[in-house]
Amino acid sequence: MxxxxxxxxxxxxxxxxxxxxxxxxxxxxxxxxxxxxxxxxxxxxxxxxxxxxxxxxxxxxxxxxxxxxxxxxxxxxxxxxxxxxxxxxxxxxxxxxxxxxxxxxxxxxxxxxxxxxxxxxxxxxxxxxxxxxxxxxxxxxxxxxxxxxxxxxxxxxxxxxxxxxxxLHFSDQTQWFIDHLNVKIAQESDLLQQAKLEQLLALLQDQQEELDDLHTSIGWLREKEDD
CATH class of the missing domain: 3.40.50.360 (Flavodoxin domain)
Incomplete structure (x- = not known):
């Protein structure tokens, strides 16, 4: 885009x-x-x-x-x-x-x-x-x-x-942060700062996985309601 x-x-x-x-x-x-x-x-x-x-x-x-x-x-x-x-x-x-x-x-x-x-x-x-x-x-x-x-x-x-x-979608906002953090980690020369960024990245990735699981569960529940 x-x-x-x-x-x-x-x-x-x-x-x-x-x-x-x-x-x-x-x-x-x-x-x-x-x-x-x-x-x-x-x-x-x-x-x-x-x-x-x-x-x-x-x-x-x-x-x-x-x-x-x-x-x-x-x-x-x-x-x-x-x-x-x-x-x-x-x-x-x-x-x-x-x-x-x-x-x-x-x-x-x-x-x-x-x-x-x-x-x-x-x-x-x-x-x-x-x-x-x-x-x-x-x-x-x-x-x-x-x-x-x-x-x-x-x-x-x-x-x-x-x-x-x-x-406006939370999942897309989270992925945006993940993409930008990966770029910053690759550019960061300070090892301590790099470690902090990696911790934040791991946290965001965990949240993204939880959100994906939630969407999957919601989809499954909707399918059961339609049955």
Whole structure:
């Protein structure tokens, strides 16, 4: 799978959040980080879109919408040549948006009054019109106020959002950790640190085996119910 991250940010160089996310994306081989800049080369932009399996729109939430450059890019690049032939049919569309308010503010009765999913509904409609698969959005709330532990979890979650076929499935998340740990173990020169990583790897593999056994048992029980 190849992921294209369309970054729409008017002050990208000054954004600590985008720097953080770019560092996470740079660790993944099949992720292309694409910063929007005008004027657009329409044919080049369309070729990037057609080369990707998963397309991510990434932007700060400005007045309940994206920065103007994303709208301009959509108007110019997603023209009739691209849309009338359904060239993006079957691709995935995901949204990563950074938000200044807390997560609790985005619900009925709270200060913002609507959920993030409701605010981002136009992108879901776009995916539907293009016969694309719309992914659950990944909102990043109050990045500047996040703890180091919260940022570490975000780093991992963001990488999974970009690269995992089924990023919401626990078994796929576990396998992702196993694959990444194997790479780190192979690269680690400190024997003590390598041993710690191997212990963590063994623990994850045990959990994966237990999960596989559980799925097998559930499947067997369902078969018995059908008999």
């Amino acid at each position: 190849k992921t294209l991250v369309i970054v729409a940010h008017p002050q990208l160089a000054n954004s600590s959040t985008e720097s953080f996310l770019k560092a996470a994306a740079d660790n993944e081989n099949n992720v292309m980080w694409h910063e929007l800049k005008t004027p657009f080369d329409i044919s080049q932009e369309q070729e990037l879109l057609k080369s990707a399996t998963r397309i991510i729109f990434q932007f700060p939430l400005y007045w309940y919408s994206a920065p103007a450059i994303l709208k301009q890019w959509l108007d110019e690049v997603w023209n009739s040549q691209l849309t009338s032939s359904y060239l993006l049919k079957g691709r995935e569309l995901g949204i990563v948006t950074t938000v200044a308010h807390s997560a609790s503010a985005f619900q009925p009765g709270a200060s913002q009054g609507y959920t993030i999913a409701e605010i981002l509904r136009p992108y879901q409609a776009l995916a539907h019109a293009m016969e694309m698969k719309y992914l659950p959005p990944l909102p990043i709330y109050q990045f500047a106020q996040q703890s180091e532990e919260e940022r570490q979890l975000l780093f991992i979650h963001y990488q999974q959002y970009l690269t995992l076929d089924k990023f």
